Amino acid sequence: MPASPSSTTRARARASASGEQADDTEHLRAGIQSVEVGFELLRALSDAPGALMLRDLAASAGMSSAKAHRYLVSFQRMGLVMQDPVSTRYDLGPAALRLGLASLSRIDAVKLARERVPALLAETGHTLAIAVWGNQGPTMVHWAEAPQTVPVTLRLGDVMPLLTSATGRCFAAFMKHEGRDGERIPPMIRDELARLKKLPVNDYLTDVPRSQADVQALMDETRQHGLSRVVNSLLQGVGGFCAPVFDAQGRLAMGIVVLGSVTTLDTRWDGGPAQALLRATAQLSADLGYRGPGA
Numbered sequence: 001m002p003a004s005p006s007s008t009t010r011a012r013a014r015a016s017a018s019g020e021q022a023d024d025t026e027h028l029r030a031g032i033q034s035v036e037v038g039f040e041l042l043r044a045l046s047d048a049p050g051a052l053m054l055r056d057l058a059a060s061a062g063m064s065s066a067k068a069h070r071y072l073v074s075f076q077r078m079g080l081v082m083q084d085p086v087s088t089r090y091d092l093g094p095a096a097l098r099l100g101l102a103s104l105s106r107i108d109a110v111k112l113a114r115e116r117v118p119a120l121l122a123e124t125g126h127t128l129a130i131a132v133w134g135n136q137g138p139t140m141v142h143w144a145e146a147p148q149t150v151p152v153t154l155r156l157g158d159v160m161p162l163l164t165s166a167t168g169r170c171f172a173a174f175m176k177h178e179g180r181d182g183e184r185i186p187p188m189i190r191d192e193l194a195r196l197k198k199l200p201v202n203d204y205l206t207d208v209p210r211s212q213a214d215v216q217a218l219m220d221e222t223r224q225h226g227l228s229r230v231v232n233s234l235l236q237g238v239g240g241f242c243a244p245v246f247d248a249q250g251r252l253a254m255g256i257v258v259l260g261s262v263t264t265l266d267t268r269w270d271g272g273p274a275q276a277l278l279r280a281t282a283q284l285s286a287d288l289g290y291r292g293p294g295a
Helices: 005-047 054-061 065-078 094-105 109-124 166-174 185-198 212-225 272-287
Strands: 081-083 090-092 127-133 138-144 228-231 238-246 252-261
Touching (some): 005 065, 005 081, 005 094, 065 081, 109 127, 109 272, 127 166, 166 228, 238 272
Antiparallel strands (some): 127 252, 228 238
C-alpha cells in the first residue's frame, strides 16, 4: 500500500532533521579540533620567554608556517596575538592578557591547594598542612592527618615560629623582606633568636639555631634545596618539610607542610616526601601563574 502524503512528509522531515543534526555534529567536531590546533600557538607563545618569529612559533606548535600564519591572522583580529611591525615577531596580545588576569583574579589559592591535599597525602603517607602569612606570622589554615601517624599538638590558627618550625623557616627564607609584612620578618627573627639563645642546650631539641650565623646557614640551606626542613627542632621526635607556593607576581602565597615521626618520615632532602612535596608545590605555583625566578 503506498504511503500517504502526510506520512511521506513526516519521514522526509525526520530525515532532514537527522541530516542537519549530523551536519551540526560534524561542524562541532571540526570546530573543536580547529580550536585545539590553534591553541597550540597560544600555548607556545605563553611558554616562550619572549616574542617569536613565525618559523620558530610554528615549529614550537608542531605545524607548518603557512598553517600557523592563517591562525595568527585570526588571533590578531581578536587581540589574542600581536605582531611587532619592525621585528615581525609575534607575542601575546591584550585580549590574552585580559583573559589571564581575569582567570588569576578568580583563583582561590588555598582552595586550590586543599583540593591537592588528598593526593599528596596518599603519596607521602604523612600529615599535611597549609600555612599562610597572617597578622602575627605564618598561620596554619588547613590540616589533614594521615592514619597511623604520630599525634601533633598543633591546631588551626596556630602561628608558627620562624626559626624552629619548617613552616616558619620556609616563610623566612622565601618571603620577600619588603612591604608591610615582609619588613616584619628581620625583627621577628632577631626577637626569636634572642629567646633561643637563653634556652639551655639539651640532647632532645638539636635542630635549634643559637647565633646569627646559624640562622644564615639555615636560610642558605633552605633556598639551596627549595624547601625547609626541621628534625627535632620544635617538637622532640618530629621532623618535617615545608615547600613554598608562589603566585603570578612571584610572591609567597603559602607553604605546604609534610610532617611526621622521625622514625617513619624520610627526612632526607632527596627522600620521597620532600620530592613529592616539591613536585606538588611547583605544579601549584605554575597553576597560579608563577613562571619561575627568571621569568
